[in-house]
Amino acid sequence: MAPITKEEEGGEAWESRLRRRRTPAGSPTPPAGTAPSPPPSQRGKRERPGASRGRKRARATGREDEKDAEAAAASASPPAGHASSGASSGTSSPLRWPELPRAVLGEDSYGEQILEPFHEIDPAIVRAHGKLKTKYFAKLDRQLKLVSLDQRIPSSCMVDPRLLSVRKAATNSILQIAKVTVGLSSYIDDKMLGRTSGFLIDWDVENRIGTVLTSALVIQSKSPSLDEWSATDEYATHAEVRVHFMDKAATTVVANLLHYDKHYNLALFKVSMDLSAQIPSFTSELKFAEEVFVLGRDEGRYLTIDHGNVAYEGPSRLQRHHYMFITCRINKLGIGGPVINHGGQVAGMYSHPGLAFTPSSIILRCLQMWKSFNCIPRLHVGMKFSAISLLDLPHREVIACKCDIDDGLIVTQVSEGSIAEKLGVRHGDIIKSWNGENISTTIELENFLLDMCEKHLDKGNSIGSSVDLSIGIFHTRKGKHGTIKMTVNVSDDVEVIAEGTYPVTTADCTSGDDDDSGIIQGERVSRETPDDEDGDMESYFF
Structure with missing residues (x-):
């Protein structure tokens, strides 16, 4: 398939990225060592009064027109190509700053040069200088988009000094x-x-x-x-x-x-x-x-x-x-x-x-x-878990002391109506083993379930068939260890863990806080009877 042409992205304004240039006597133009110098006749000399008056008369009568400005721009421009992109030749022309010629009138008491005032410079030259600056910045903008100079590329964490060692x-x-x-x-x-x-x-x-x-x-x-x-x-x-x-x-x-x-x-x-x-x-x-x-x-x-x-x-x-x-x-x-x-x-x-x-x-x-x-099957066990091994140490110590268990998976939710719920697995119970294999984290559990599926299908079984699991469990409320046999389906669909709910009725208005009468376990929601709480191992820790 033919590639899609990439749309050209809009560029950014790069003037803010340009280095500020220091100019003498408040001049807004930056110095450039490569710019042409004023003629020798203008160096260190004050302009003749007659010439100054002549320029003032010219400004007063408005004799400078746009044609004069263009002619002056041509005469004041650096050699051809200074402000061009170089697209018409094999080699791009060097970038040159258009220097505004200003006569040096002398030095002040600090040894700084005194330059000719702006208002005494030929207006045509000033206008030409403005146009050349525009060309200069346009070319600089194009150059800053070169891959070697592009400053738009975002930085990564690798510039962080804390990563110097790696x-x-x-x-x-x-x-x-x-x-x-x-x-x-x-x-x-x-x-x-x-x-x-x-x-x-x-x-x-x-x-x-x-x-x-x-x-x-x-x-x-x-x-x-x-x-x-x-x-x-x-x-x-x-x-x-x-x-x-x-x-x-x-x-x-x-x-x-x-x-x-x-x-x-x-x-x-x-x-x-x-x-x-x-x-x-x-x-x-x-x-x-x-x-x-x-x-x-x-x-x-x-x-x-x-x-x-x-x-x-x-x-x-x-x-x-x-x-x-x-x-x-x-x-x-x-x-x-x-x-x-x-x-x-x-x-x-x-x-x-x-x-x-x-x-x-x-x-x-x-x-x-x-x-x-051609699919990714998985065993649906109907429970959510958290790992004991990832708990904070004081919490792990409490579990070890009260349950005599150092490792395993804590049941954090049982899906409503699931096989696990019907077999008596409850929130807070601890799963110690799966088919005799000790599993410490949910990652290990997922690998175990995927491995069981793969072996099951390799034997010629199909999606929708069932697998038997033997699960070692600690019933936290009763403080008892046990084993449950659970038959689960092989499915390539997403597993859903449903939260148990039941409708509130008028009967609940008169029942006591601990009264579970009228609630059928496994039909509305799994709620333990008072007998289920005998030997409670302070499950609020889990």
Whole structure:
């Protein structure tokens, strides 16, 4: 597909960027060592009174006309090409400042030169000087737009003095990944829908086809809820998506949507292109506190770079389980861009405005299943979790003392009507193991669920079939350990965690604060009876 011609962007006013020039005797014109000097006959001499009176008479009678000004401008101009762009010849002419000739009348008591007053200079010369200054600034403006002099390019975090120790080591890695980092924009009826970054993850040499990975937010048309688990977001799969490359031609091509996944917030696009860069490698070895860089492209295709560390933080109740977090503030247009380590390996994709990224361990499993099954299936367990290992130490100590548990996942919400709710799993319970495997973080859980799906489908099973799970659980309210058997479905759709609700009736007007009578567990909402609270382990800690 033929590239789209890039629209020329409007330039900025550059006069404010020009260096102020100091001029003697209050002159508004800057000095220039290369400007022509006054004739010898004018140096150090006062002008003859008769000549001055002659000019005054000429001004009084208005004899100078525009034709005289043009002639004077021609005679006062530097050699041809001084104010031209050089477009008509192979070599651009040097930039020269048009110096207004002013006779030196002497020196003051401080040794400073006394120059001829402006009002005594030939008005035609002054007008010519004004026109030449306009040409000078126009040429300077053109020169400042040269790629080597362009000051409009935004700065990145790499100029931060605090990064001096890592700048040299990281520069080559960043510039290498930058070669495959692109910008994306989406449109419906030529109206922009969204803009993200992305990066090439595959290259078909024979067919010259590239695969770009980005966030599904590039085609998101509606997002009515902050809770991702509500799955109320909508996506415009028919939107036209354009991929913007940073190359000599500023190439833009229309991409074809290969796949998008609402649960993992990723999208894959196919683009026809030429490639002169190496496809980056991924790493699944990512540790908390590790330094990373986030790359992206802004509206002008310029590279954005942000630096931070992998945070000791897990997803909130509103965020899905596959996110890790970065300690720095990130350019919003970096969404969809690669998260890389110092070695130039892709450690993840920045995928959420809340400083969240999807680690490569999740991305690689998703890509593998998409290639194998043309979808990204997942087990829906109907629960939200937070990791004990990411809690503050005093909180972890309390859990260890009261529950005799050092690790695991805390249940932060159970979906209304789910299998887990029917089996008695409640908010605040602790999941210790899955099929006998100890799992410490939600990232480990997502990898476990994806691995279970892949093995299940490799055996010839299909989407919609079921998988049995054995879950080790600590019932916090009762202070009891146990195991539950749970059968869950394999689905390629987004998982929804529904909040339990029930209608308030007149019966609630007379019931006591702790009266759960009339509420059928699992039908309206899961609410424990007084018997369920026996042996309560002070669940308010969780």
